[in-house]
Amino acid sequence: MLELRQIRLAFGNLEVLRGIDLTIEDGEVLALLGPSGSGKSTLLRVVAGLQRPDAGTVLWNGQDLTGVPPHRRNFGLMFQDYALFPHRSVGENVAFGLRMRRMDRREIERRVREVLEWVGLSEFQHRPVTNLSGGEQQRVALARSLAPEPQFLMLDEPLGSLDRVLRERLALELRGLLSDPAITGLYVTHDQEEAFTVADRVAIMNEGRIVQAGSPADLWLRPESEWVARFLGMRGLVEAEVSEGRALTPWGEFPLPPGLQNRPAGSRVTLILRPEALFLAGSAEGPFSPLAGRVSALTFRDGHYRVMVQLERGLTLEVPVELQPGRRGPSDPQAGEGAWPTSAPPQIGDSVRVGVRPELVTALEP
Amino acid sequence: MPETGGRGRFLRPLLGPLLRPLLFLIPAGFLGLLFLYPLGSILAVSLFPGGDFDYAAFADILQRPALRGAAWFTLWQAVLSTLLTLAAAMPAAYVFARYDFPGKSLARAAITVPFVLPTVVVGSAFLALLGPSGALPVDLSRSIWAILAAHVFYNYAVVVRTVGGLWAHLDPRVEEAARVLGAGRLRTFWEVTLPRLRPAIAAAGAIVFLFTFTSFGVIIILGGLRYATIEVEIYRQTVSYLNLSVAAALAVLQLAAVSLILLLYARYQERGIRQQQLRPAEENSRRPRGPLEWGFLAANLGFAAVFLGGPLLILIERSVNTAEGYALTYYRSLGETGGTTLFAPPGEALRNSLLFGVTAMLIAVVIGVMAAVVVSYGRGPMARGFDMLLMLPLGTSAVTIGFGFLVAFDYPVDLRTSPVLIPLAHSLVAVPFVVRITAPVMRSIRAPLRESAAMLGAPPARVWREIDLPLITRSALVGAAFALAISLGEFGATAFIVRPDTPTLPIAIFRLLGQPGSLNFGRAMAMSTVLMVVTAGAILLVERLRVGNTGEF
Numbered sequence: 001m002l003e004l005r006q007i008r009l010a011f012g013n014l015e016v017l018r019g020i021d022l023t024i025e026d027g028e029v030l031a032l033l034g035p036s037g038s039g040k041s042t043l044l045r046v047v048a049g050l051q052r053p054d055a056g057t058v059l060w061n062g063q064d065l066t067g068v069p070p071h072r073r074n075f076g077l078m079f080q081d082y083a084l085f086p087h088r089s090v091g092e093n094v095a096f097g098l099r100m101r102r103m104d105r106r107e108i109e110r111r112v113r114e115v116l117e118w119v120g121l122s123e124f125q126h127r128p129v130t131n132l133s134g135g136e137q138q139r140v141a142l143a144r145s146l147a148p149e150p151q152f153l154m155l156d157e158p159l160g161s162l163d164r165v166l167r168e169r170l171a172l173e174l175r176g177l178l179s180d181p182a183i184t185g186l187y188v189t190h191d192q193e194e195a196f197t198v199a200d201r202v203a204i205m206n207e208g209r210i211v212q213a214g215s216p217a218d219l220w221l222r223p224e225s226e227w228v229a230r231f232l233g234m235r236g237l238v239e240a241e242v243s244e245g246r247a248l249t250p251w252g253e254f255p256l257p258p259g260l261q262n263r264p265a266g267s268r269v270t271l272i273l274r275p276e277a278l279f280l281a282g283s284a285e286g287p288f289s290p291l292a293g294r295v296s297a298l299t300f301r302d303g304h305y306r307v308m309v310q311l312e313r314g315l316t317l318e319v320p321v322e323l324q325p326g327r328r329g330p331s332d333p334q335a336g337e338g339a340w341p342t343s344a345p346p347q348i349g350d351s352v353r354v355g356v357r358p359e360l361v362t363a364l365e366p
Numbered sequence: 367m368p369e370t371g372g373r374g375r376f377l378r379p380l381l382g383p384l385l386r387p388l389l390f391l392i393p394a395g396f397l398g399l400l401f402l403y404p405l406g407s408i409l410a411v412s413l414f415p416g417g418d419f420d421y422a423a424f425a426d427i428l429q430r431p432a433l434r435g436a437a438w439f440t441l442w443q444a445v446l447s448t449l450l451t452l453a454a455a456m457p458a459a460y461v462f463a464r465y466d467f468p469g470k471s472l473a474r475a476a477i478t479v480p481f482v483l484p485t486v487v488v489g490s491a492f493l494a495l496l497g498p499s500g501a502l503p504v505d506l507s508r509s510i511w512a513i514l515a516a517h518v519f520y521n522y523a524v525v526v527r528t529v530g531g532l533w534a535h536l537d538p539r540v541e542e543a544a545r546v547l548g549a550g551r552l553r554t555f556w557e558v559t560l561p562r563l564r565p566a567i568a569a570a571g572a573i574v575f576l577f578t579f580t581s582f583g584v585i586i587i588l589g590g591l592r593y594a595t596i597e598v599e600i601y602r603q604t605v606s607y608l609n610l611s612v613a614a615a616l617a618v619l620q621l622a623a624v625s626l627i628l629l630l631y632a633r634y635q636e637r638g639i640r641q642q643q644l645r646p647a648e649e650n651s652r653r654p655r656g657p658l659e660w661g662f663l664a665a666n667l668g669f670a671a672v673f674l675g676g677p678l679l680i681l682i683e684r685s686v687n688t689a690e691g692y693a694l695t696y697y698r699s700l701g702e703t704g705g706t707t708l709f710a711p712p713g714e715a716l717r718n719s720l721l722f723g724v725t726a727m728l729i730a731v732v733i734g735v736m737a738a739v740v741v742s743y744g745r746g747p748m749a750r751g752f753d754m755l756l757m758l759p760l761g762t763s764a765v766t767i768g769f770g771f772l773v774a775f776d777y778p779v780d781l782r783t784s785p786v787l788i789p790l791a792h793s794l795v796a797v798p799f800v801v802r803i804t805a806p807v808m809r810s811i812r813a814p815l816r817e818s819a820a821m822l823g824a825p826p827a828r829v830w831r832e833i834d835l836p837l838i839t840r841s842a843l844v845g846a847a848f849a850l851a852i853s854l855g856e857f858g859a860t861a862f863i864v865r866p867d868t869p870t871l872p873i874a875i876f877r878l879l880g881q882p883g884s885l886n887f888g889r890a891m892a893m894s895t896v897l898m899v900v901t902a903g904a905i906l907l908v909e910r911l912r913v914g915n916t917g918e919f
Contacts (some may be wrong), residue, residue, distance in 0.1 A: 088836070
C-alpha cells in the first residue's frame with residue numbers, strides 16, 4: 001500500500017505540489033488525471049524518488065521511503081516516450097532490470113522470454129528497439145518495467161504520443177495486462193477516457209492539489225465542484241431554485257430530482273443537465289413548462305442527432321435526438337401529437353422546448 | 367514540467383572535485399597553447415617584426431604587385447569556383463532529392479568520395495589527367511582551368527548533399543500549386559523553388575567559398591609559378607624568401623577576410639530565417655517517368671561518374687603505366703631514394719604518416735571527448751563560450767595553423783625541429799570534428815533514459831557505465847576514424863613544420879612531383895593511390911560505424 005502524506009514541493013516561487021494526501025491500496029491502479037501543469041508528473045517523480053519533496057512523506061507499507069534512492073525502491077516506471085535504451089535489443093532492454101538484481105543468467109533468459117510472451121512480443125527478442133512501431137515500443141517498455149516484478153508500477157502518460165485510434169485500443173489492452181495479475185500502480189494522464197478505462201480509481205489534480213478522487217462512475221455522477229464537472233466535459237450546469245417538487249430556472253421548470261426532495265423550499269442548487277437527461281419536448285409536459293430555447297447547431301454522430309439548444313443569455317444544452325426509422329417529418333399525420341418526429345430533426349433557428357428526466361439529473365455536491 | 371534530473375549531476379559521483387576541473391583545463395590549455403598562442407605570435411611577427419611596432423609588412427603587401435595579385439587571384443578564383451560548383455551540382459542535387467532509382471544510396475556515397483580525399487591526391491589526380499605526362503593530349507596543368515576543375519571536383523558533394531538535403535524535404539506540392547496557378551516550369555523554379563532553397567544554397571556556397579578561398583594543396587600542385595593564392599604566398603614568403611613578417615601580415619589579412627566572410631554569412635542566415643514546412647524525404651521522391659526524366663537522371667549520373675570517377679581512375683592507371691607497359695615498378699621503387707634528391711625513401715613516409723596519424727588520433731579523441739563532455743554536460747555561458755572557442759580552428763586555414771606553429775614554437779625551447787609538432791598540429795585540426803561528432807550524442811542522452819535505468823535498479827555509476835559509455839563509445843570511434851583520415855591527408859600545416867627526414871605521405875607526394883623524371887612522377891601517382899585507398903578505407907569504416915543517426919556530419 002502506498003501512502004502520500006502532505007507532499008509539498010515548490011520550484012522557486014512556483015508551488016507545484018500543495019499538500020498532497022493520497023492512498024493506493026494493494027492491487028489497485030489509481031489514475032492521476034489533470035490538465036498539463038497540474039503537477040501530476042511531478043508527483044509521480046516524487047513517488048519514484050527522482051524528485052525530493054520539500055515536505056511530506058512517501059510511505060510504502062508503512063515504511064518511510066524518504067532518503068531511499070530510486071534504484072533501491074523496487075518501483076517500476078514507464079516514461080511517456082518509453083525511454084528505451086537505443087543501443088540494446090528488445091530482449092536486452094527487458095533484461096536490464098534483472099541484470100541489475102544480479103539474477104542468474106539462465107533465470108534472466110527464462111524471465112525475459114516469459115515477459116515478452118505475456119506482452120505478445122516473443123518474436124521480437126533479438127530485434128533492435130529503434131525500428132519498432134509505437135505500440136510495440138510501448139509493450140517493450142511495459143515488459144521492461146514489469147520484468148523485475150516491481151512492487152509498484154508507475155506509468156507517465158504512456159499513451160500520450162500515440163494517435164487516437166491506437167490509444168483507445170492500447171488503453172483497453174493495458175487494462176487487461178494490469179489486472180491479471182493485479183498490479184498496484186499509479187497512472188498519470190491528462191486524458192479522461194484513458195483514465196476511466198485503465199484505472200480502478202481516479203484522482204483529479206489541479207494546481208498542485210487533488211480536487212476529487214473516486215471511482216470513474218462516482219466522479220461522473222457526483223462531481224464535487226464546478227471545475228471538476230467542467231473538466232470532465234459537462235456543459236449543462238444550471239442554477240435552480242427548489243420549490244415544492246420543482247426545480248425553477250429562468251428558462252422554465254422541471255420535476256425536482258429524487259435525491260433533492262428533502263431540500264427546503266427556496267434553497268438554491270447547481271444541477272447538471274447531461275445530454276442523457278434531456279429530450280426535445282412538446283409545448284407542455286404535464287404540469288411543467290419545459291425549458292425554452294432556440295436550436296443553434298445540429299450535428300449527427302454515432303447514430304443520433306446532437307441538437308445544441310441555446311437558452312436565453314448564454315447557456316447551451318446538448319440534447320440527443322434518436323433516429324427512429326419509419327416516422328417521417330412533421331407533416332406526417334402519423335406522428336404523435338405534440339412530439340417531434342425525430343427522424344427529421346428541428347432546423348437551426350427553430351424554437352424548441354427541452355424536457356428533463358429528473359431521475360438522471362444530479363446536483364453538484366460541494 | 368521542469369527538468370530536474372540535471373545532466374551535470376551524473377558526473378559528480380564519477381569524478382572527484384580534483385579531477386573535474388581537469389576536464390575543462392586540459393582541452394582549454396590545449397587550445398590556448400596550440401591555437402591562441404600561435405595566432406598571437408603571428409600577430410606579433412606581423413606588427414612587431416624586430417621587436418618594435420612596424421607596419422611595413424602590410425605596406426609591402428599593398429605595394430608589391432605580386433602580393434596584390436595573389437590577394438586578387440584568391441578572391442576571383444574562389445568566386446568563380448563557387449559559382450561553377452553550384453552550377454555543376456545543382457541538377458544532381460535535384461536528381462538525388464526528387465528521384466528514386468536503383469543504387470541511389472551507393473551513388474550518394476560514391477559522389478562523396480572526392481570530398482574526403484586529401485588535397486594532394488586531388489592535385490595528383492588532375493595532374494595525371496591534365497599534366498605534361500597526363501592522359502589528355504593537352505597540358506592544362508599550369509592553367510586556371512585545372513584549378514577550377516579540381517575545385518569543382520572537390521566540392522561537388524558539398525552542394526549535392528547540402529542543397530539536395532534540404533530539397534529532399536521540401537514538399538513538391540508547393541511547386542504543383544504554382545503550376546496550377548499558371549506559372550511555367552522556369553518561372554516556378556525561379557520564384558518558388560529557388561527562394562525556398564536559398565538557405566541551403568547560401569550554406570553550401572559559403573562552405574565552398576571558404577574551402578577554395580583557403581585552397582593550398584591544389585593550387586601549389588596545379589598552379590605552377592603563375593597562380594598563387596594568399597595561402598601559397600604565405601608558404602613561399604616563409605620557405606623561399608624567409609620573409610616571416612610579410613608572411614605573417616598575409617596570414618593576418620587572410621584571417622580577417624575569413625572572419626569577415628563568416629560574419630557576413632551568419633548575418634545573412636540570421637536575417638533570412640524562415641520557417642519552412644519540411645516533409646519526410648521518402649514522401650517527396652519518386653521514380654523518374656518518361657524518357658525525358660530518365661534521360662536527365664542518366665545525364666547527371668553520367669557526368670558525376672566521368673567527372674568524379676575519371677581523374678581517380680586515371681590516377682590509378684598512371685601509377686601502373688610504366689615505360690615497359692603496365693607493371694608495379696613504381697610501387698616497388700617506393701622504398702628507394704634513387705633518382706631523387708630526397709633524404710628519405712618515399713615508402714618511409716607511409717610509416718611516418720601512420721605513426722603520426724595514430725598519435726594525432728589518440729590526442730584528438732582524448733581532448734575532443736573531454737571537451738565534448740564539458741560543452742554537453744556543462745551549463746551556462748562558460749560552456750557555450752568554450753563551445754565557440756573549440757570551433758575556431760575549423761575556420762582557420764591549415765596554412766595559418768602550420769605557420770603559427772613555426773613562428774610560435776622557437777622559444778623558450780625550439781620545437782621546430784621536433785617531429786612532435788606534426789601530430790599536435792593534426793590533432794588541433796581534428797579536435798573540432800571529434801567534438802562535433804560526440805557532443806550531439808552526449809546531448810541526446812536524455813534524462814528519462816538515465817532515470818529509467820535508475821528505476822530498474824542501477825546505481826549512478828552503473829547508469830554511466832551502462833547508458834552513457836556505450837553510446838559515447840561508438841561516436842568516439844567515428845571521431846577517431848575521422849581524425850585518422852584528417853591526419854593522413856593533412857598537407858597545409860604539415861608543409862611548414864615537417865622535417866626533411868620524416869616526411870608524411872602528402873609531403874612525400876608533393877616532393878616527388880617536384881622531382882624530374884617519369885619514375886618520380888610514377889612514384890607520386892603510386893603514393894597518391896596508396897593514400898587514396900588508406901583514406902577511403904578510414905572513411906568507409908566511419909560509414910559502417912554510423913548505423914544510426916549519430917553526430918552532425
